[in-house]
Amino acid sequence: MTAHYRRLDVRELHRAGVLVPGWRGGWNWYRNGQKRASVNIEVGDASIQLRYRATDRGEWKDYDYTVRLSRSSCHYGGERPWFLCPCCGRRVAILYGGAMFACRVCYGLAYEAQREDETDRLARRADAIRDRLGWEAGILNPDEWKPKGMHWRTFWRLKAEHDRLKGGALGAWAKRLGILDSTGR
Template sequence: MAAKLRNRKPIEAATYLSIDCLSLARMPAGRHKHGKAVRAVKIRHRLQNLTVAETDLQAEFDQTGGAVALKHRGVDGMLIEHTVRLEPVPQHFGGQRWFFVCPRTGARARKLYRYPGMLEFSCRQGLPTNITYHCQRDSGAKRVMRQIWKLRTKVGDSRGLLGTLGQPEGMDDSAYFRSATRYLQLADRLDFSTRDIKLRRTP
């Protein structure tokens, strides 16, 4: 698995834009002279509390579609400007859900990404290199530990990774039994002895 991921770029290294930042579902106050709604948004991309890139978005749209002109100063210092189409998709229970139309693939996407050196934003499928996610680079033990912490948080007992797992007030016995069984299975996968793990009801 490690060999397969070695030549892939982490998705965290890419700058991304989300369609949600434009709030297209909410009708804006601004109106274009041709009757289209307009919205301007400035995004500062931050890394460790430092602004590393900036993007200016200027969207024009109506109920049938639209476009957003973006001006992006990237981490690599490049200034890129291009336009991305916007497309609404009707929902079964009313309303619309908006998507970017990827400039590279033509596919609908809720997020667009750009790695340093790219001349435009793209959906994941249009990126020039294979990508990998943070969870894919985790070891098996780290994934198991993450599941244990999630389970302990669920039952309201986060005093330690392993040890006593208390049953909180209000949780019925069957739900607690399922959580406790899963907890012991995960502890066993970490090669910890389950003999020292105690299960008890939290007072």
């Protein structure tokens, strides 16, 4: 899954002002406030140079290679940068780091949502509504009340949708665990 790989997102680099020819520096990844990995980047006119150390089958190796950049025009002016995958040449926004940074197709990765079954999807959608309502995540947690500033009509609509999704997920889990049979008893 893509969540298990370090992401190098061309949009983040662009917003941070990194993709200016001549720029040199490091890009870091953090977990729980601690630096977990970094890559040195040197930007050229139509490419970036990546330099880093990583383990490959338990052995440390140094990597130094070029990733070409492409640009597309935006409808209201300006340009949008893209990576060209070093393995297949596809135009992508995100490269995933393993021994080499490559697109998700080259690594055979799927997004988390692509691996969900219907029950997980119902629970995730219910959790998204809980987030919008400012409630604690997790459909097993108690429901709270209307957030300040939200219209009552919006609240009742979201609560009804949340309750429908929650009921569907809990019912499917109960069937899976053998608590309910296929008739719902």
